[in-house]
Amino acid sequence: MTSESANIPTSTSEPALGGNxxxxxxxxxxxxxxGSEALQRERGSVExxxxxxxxxxSFSSSSKNDDDEDDESFVPPEQLTIFDxxxxxxxxxxxxxxxxxxxxxxxRLERQRQRLKTQGLSAKDKVIEEWRRRIPTADEQLDKYKxxxxxxxxxxxxxxSDSKAVTTREKIxxxxxxxxxFISGYLIGAHPEWFHIWYSVQLLYFxxxxxxxxxxxxxxxxxxxxxxxxxxxxxxxxxxxxRSKRLFIASYCLAFGNNAVAIAMWRNSLVFHSMDKVVSxxxxxxxxxxxxxxxxxxxxxxxxxxxxxxxxxxNSDPNSPQHYQLPSxxxxxxxxxxxxxLSYHFIIxxxxxxxxxxxxxxxxxxLRKSYAPTLLxxxxxxxxxxxxxxxFMLIQYSYAVLTMVPCPLWxxxxxxxxxxxxxxxxxxxxxxxxYYIDVFGRRFQKELDALKRDVGKWQASPELDPGALKxxxxxxxxxxxxxxxxxxxxxxxxxxxxxxxxxxxxDKSESIDTIPLLxxxxxxxxxxxxxxxxxxxxxxxxx
Numbered sequence: 001m002t003s004e005s006a007n008i009p010t011s012t013s014e015p016a017l018g019g020n021x022x023x024x025x026x027x028x029x030x031x032x033x034x035g036s037e038a039l040q041r042e043r044g045s046v047e048x049x050x051x052x053x054x055x056x057x058s059f060s061s062s063s064k065n066d067d068d069e070d071d072e073s074f075v076p077p078e079q080l081t082i083f084d085x086x087x088x089x090x091x092x093x094x095x096x097x098x099x100x101x102x103x104x105x106x107x108r109l110e111r112q113r114q115r116l117k118t119q120g121l122s123a124k125d126k127v128i129e130e131w132r133r134r135i136p137t138a139d140e141q142l143d144k145y146k147x148x149x150x151x152x153x154x155x156x157x158x159x160x161s162d163s164k165a166v167t168t169r170e171k172i173x174x175x176x177x178x179x180x181x182f183i184s185g186y187l188i189g190a191h192p193e194w195f196h197i198w199y200s201v202q203l204l205y206f207x208x209x210x211x212x213x214x215x216x217x218x219x220x221x222x223x224x225x226x227x228x229x230x231x232x233x234x235x236x237x238x239x240x241x242x243r244s245k246r247l248f249i250a251s252y253c254l255a256f257g258n259n260a261v262a263i264a265m266w267r268n269s270l271v272f273h274s275m276d277k278v279v280s281x282x283x284x285x286x287x288x289x290x291x292x293x294x295x296x297x298x299x300x301x302x303x304x305x306x307x308x309x310x311x312x313x314x315n316s317d318p319n320s321p322q323h324y325q326l327p328s329x330x331x332x333x334x335x336x337x338x339x340x341x342l343s344y345h346f347i348i349x350x351x352x353x354x355x356x357x358x359x360x361x362x363x364x365x366x367l368r369k370s371y372a373p374t375l376l377x378x379x380x381x382x383x384x385x386x387x388x389x390x391x392f393m394l395i396q397y398s399y400a401v402l403t404m405v406p407c408p409l410w411x412x413x414x415x416x417x418x419x420x421x422x423x424x425x426x427x428x429x430x431x432x433x434x435y436y437i438d439v440f441g442r443r444f445q446k447e448l449d450a451l452k453r454d455v456g457k458w459q460a461s462p463e464l465d466p467g468a469l470k471x472x473x474x475x476x477x478x479x480x481x482x483x484x485x486x487x488x489x490x491x492x493x494x495x496x497x498x499x500x501x502x503x504x505x506x507d508k509s510e511s512i513d514t515i516p517l518l519x520x521x522x523x524x525x526x527x528x529x530x531x532x533x534x535x536x537x538x539x540x541x542x543x
Contacts, residue, residue: 152451156444170273177272180282184289192297193306196238199290203231206279213276221362224348226400227262227283229340230254234287238294238307245309246332249324252295253333255287256410256420257403263424263431270432277435281428285421292421296414326408333404341393349389364392 136144180202187195214220233251241247262268263284271277294307295314303311316322324332348362356362368388371377380391410417 148454152454156447156451169275173275173278174272176275177270177278180278181270184286188289188293188297192293193302195293196290199286200235200238202282202286203235206282209275210279218360221348221352221356221360224344225363226254226337226340227259229336230259231283231287233336234290237309238290242306243308245313245322245324247336248307248309249313249329250333250336251287252291252411253329253404253407254337254400255291256407256417257333258400259284260288260420260424261403263428267431268428269435270428271435272432277432285425285428288421288424292417295411296417324408324411326405329407329411330401330404334401337397337400341397345389345393364389367392 184195184198187198211220211223214223230251233247234255237244237248237251263281266280266284268281268284269277270281294303294310298307298310300311300315303314313322313324321328349356349364352360356365368377368381372381376395380388380395383391406420410420
């Protein structure tokens with residue numbers, strides 16, 4: 001009884017220690033103690049090998065009851081296996097392998113850094129060597145500077161006073177313009193009966209030239225303007241229909257009205273050397289001059305013979321319908337004007353709309369651009385695009401009628417007509433003077449400003465700085481060299497000295513603002529000036 005009762009707790013506790021109550025509940029044959037402790041440890045080892053991550057048994061079961069998370073990862077010493085020991089022994093080897101890989105990576109990075117450093121130093125040495133090879137010396141820099149200055153001064157002098165700048169065509173245009181003024185004045189005073197012939201011959205000569213030049217420049221749509229239409233009407237009145245009083249009145253009103261006032265509006269200029277400006281002024285001023293000779297300077301007998309319409313109007317009764325006054329003049333001038341305006345609109349504005357949109361200029365596009373800043377231009381441009389052209393046509397017609405208002409005064413009074421012609425001719429002379437003085441003056445000033453900018457750029461250029469010629473590691477310039485640079489530095493070098501001009505020795509503060517005269521440049525230009533003097537002879541005086 002006592003031994004059985006003592007063995008009962010052992011048999012009941014075996015499933016908890018072994019972890020399997022069914023397999024070991026019955027005693028094995030010959031085993032009265034239901035297994036020894038060695039057998040139990042062997043069973044625990046087998047379970048540990050089969051499931052290393054979930055250790056079961058009485059010890060783990062009792063541990064989970066106390067603390068489920070902390071004791072789950074703890075393995076008792078009696079349950080450690082050979083694999084756990086091997087795994088613990090391999091950890092230092094892994095650490096050592098990791099350290100070796102880090103050392104290799106560090107060595108590789110160090111070699112890469114050394115290689116990059118070596119390449120950077122080599123590239124720097126190459127750049128410095130190339131820079132030393134390409135940078136010229138101080139003397140070469142100074143010679144280059146003087147050459148540039150000499151070329152700039154020569155170019156400036158050539159544009160201003162060199163005879164080669166004026167082409168042969170411009171010389172011919174200048175001669176023709178001056179002769180035209182003298183011949184026209186002579187014919188008006190001595191032979192007014194020939195003036196309309198002089199006008200017609202010149203018109204037949206100038207119109208093909210104008211068509212060719214304008215066609216070449218893309219300005220041929222200007223040939224459809226009212227001024228050319230007025231000249232066509234006047235030619236028809238003089239040579240084809242000399243008895244038509246209405247055609248003559250229409251030609252007279254358009255010539256003395258819109259055509260003559262256009263000298264101020266279109267800024268026609270008496271510029272003798274420009275064939276284009278001479279022809280433009282001719283088209284506007286010669287028709288009223290020819291009509292003045294026919295109406296006021298021809299004797300009545302010649303008027304009756306050559307121009308019956310003029311004679312009939314001039315000698316008509318004041319109460320007669322042929323004695324034209326302002327209302328009848330405006331009415332009969334409006335008819336050909338309307339024909340021209342409608343034809344211009346449909347032939348040029350409508351049918352050539354694509355070419356105009358592509359950039360072909362017309363009088364409408366020119367006026368829209370020129371008068372855009374004015375109040376009238378802003379008013380027209382504020383309208384929709386479909387209404388701008390009708391508004392322009394209405395303004396142009398109003399302007400034409402407004403210029404016709406004083407036409408009866410010019411037609412019936414000789415001195416009023418002569419005074420009006422003198423005014424418009426003086427206006428063209430003033431425009432020409434403005435062109436010669438302002439335009440040419442601005443061109444010369446632009447050349448001078450460009451020269452000053454070049455000088456300032458060369459002065460500020462680091463290439464002309466003596467310190468910039470020194471490379472890293474080079475010794476400083478000697479006092480003699482420094483004195484040479486100071487005496488010949490571009491900052492203190494005058495325009496004349498840089499260009500090879502013999503400047504006064506006592507003027508050491510000469511700057512770019514003190515520019516010698518071009519005649520002085522040519523007269524004292526050293527060897528180059530002497531060669532030019534020998535080749536060209538005497539120097540031409542600049543007026």
